[in-house]
Amino acid sequence: EDKVVQSPLSLVVHEGDTVTLNCSYEVTNFRSLLWYKQEKKAPTFLFMLTSSGIEKKSGRLSSILDKKELFSILNITATQTGDSAVYLCASYNFGNEKLTFGTGTRLTIIP
Amino acid sequence: GAGVSQSPRYKVAKRGQDVALRCDPISGHVSLFWYQQALGQGPEFLTYFQNEAQLDKSGLPSDRFFAERPEGSVSTLKIQRTQQEDSAVYLCASSLEGGANGYTFGSGTRLTVV
Numbered sequence: 001e002d003k004v005v006q007s008p009l010s011l012v013v014h015e016g017d018t019v020t021l022n023c024s025y026e027v028t029n030f031r032s033l034l035w036y037k038q039e040k041k042a043p044t045f046l047f048m049l050t051s052s053g054i055e056k057k058s059g060r061l062s063s064i065l066d067k068k069e070l071f072s073i074l075n076i077t078a079t080q081t082g083d084s085a086v087y088l089c090a091s092y093n094f095g096n097e098k099l100t101f102g103t104g105t106r107l108t109i110i111p
Numbered sequence: 112g113a114g115v116s117q118s119p120r121y122k123v124a125k126r127g128q129d130v131a132l133r134c135d136p137i138s139g140h141v142s143l144f145w146y147q148q149a150l151g152q153g154p155e156f157l158t159y160f161q162n163e164a165q166l167d168k169s170g171l172p173s174d175r176f177f178a179e180r181p182e183g184s185v186s187t188l189k190i191q192r193t194q195q196e197d198s199a200v201y202l203c204a205s206s207l208e209g210g211a212n213g214y215t216f217g218s219g220t221r222l223t224v225v
Contacts, residue, residue, distance in 0.1 A: 032211075043216045048212065088154070097167065097210040098144070099210060101155070
């Protein structure tokens with residue numbers, strides 16, 4: 001059975017800190033890994049990673065995939081209170097169109 | 112429309128009642144997905160449509176759950192004889208085609224069964 005595991009489950013830091021969120025996966029026919037931010041109900045797309053070692057960056061957020069060790073990290077630098085959310089990672093596999101999500105990391109930024 | 116629209120936003124149902132949840136995808140999006148998100152968990156796949164064809168319903172937890180998309184646009188997720196364990200947020204998502212480039216999610220319907 002496909003499995004996506006995120007750590008930590010929750011994280012509380014002060015504004016301005018840098019955080020690293022982890023996602024490991026054990027899936028068959030892996031195609032890509034996706035990161036979403038969920039503030040209230042609708043997850044919003046952040047990154048899709050398909051190749052190892054290529055960092056994707058958007059402002060203060062960046063992410064990278066390691067297909068040999070089967071994990072990805074999401075980095076957020078100079079955190080702001082607006083970064084408080086649940087961050088979800090999900091695997092997308094060949095052979096079907098569904099995403100398999102992890103439980104998420106709840107990030108809280110204290111002003 | 113500009114985004115994926117779901118209604119109602121909140122639904123409280125008495126145990127045993129039938130409910131119908133609506134999803135209006137982004138105009139022109141071929142693929143439509145339903146996910147169930149229990150409190151403190153990640154979304155879990157329920158079912159997938161390409162146009163009006165339901166290509167994968169492997170995630171539907173029981174035969175009380177039924178989804179349709181008769182004209183390849185709006186979709187309805189129906190839950191018959193609701194039970195307390197059905198309480199969750201039901202998320203709909205759509206994409207131009209498949210999941211290869213991620214989806215756009217709606218804000219969901221929070222179902223509470225009492």
